[in-house]
Amino acid sequence: MLNVVQTVAIIAAVLVSGYAIVVTERNRRLDASHARIERVLAAVIALAEAALRAQMHPETELPPFQVAKLRLGAELKVVGVRGFEAADLMTRPDQPEAVVRQSEQAIIEIGERLNRLD
Secondary structure (H helix, E strand, O other): OHHHHHHHHHHHHHHHHHHHHHHHHHHHHHHHHHHHHHHHHHHHHHHHHHHHHHHHOHHHHHHHHHHHHHHHHHHHHHHOOOOOHHHHHHOOOOOHHHHHHHHHHHHHHHHHHHHHHO
16 A cells, blocks of 8 residues: 555656646746847837937937947847837838837837737
């Protein structure tokens, strides 16, 4: 009788350990996904800020605006997350006004993606 109880206890311990491993791996993947999406969000916000500054001071703020556009484009490629159409559209126009208009939709899109991960 003791052997059956010991066997059941061992099986239960193995199942609990296996579950803990699966949950840990899932959390690690979620954290990695969050980090990738947050990198894109930071680049979107930086580009929106640079676009606003370029609108106010086009003679001095256009180069930082171009750099922020390049950064967002690079982040989208490096991160490899698909489905950020609004963020991708922000990298195309050369007019800061168009980028500012697109930024709200891009931030909403990223926020929705982060909410789906939770």
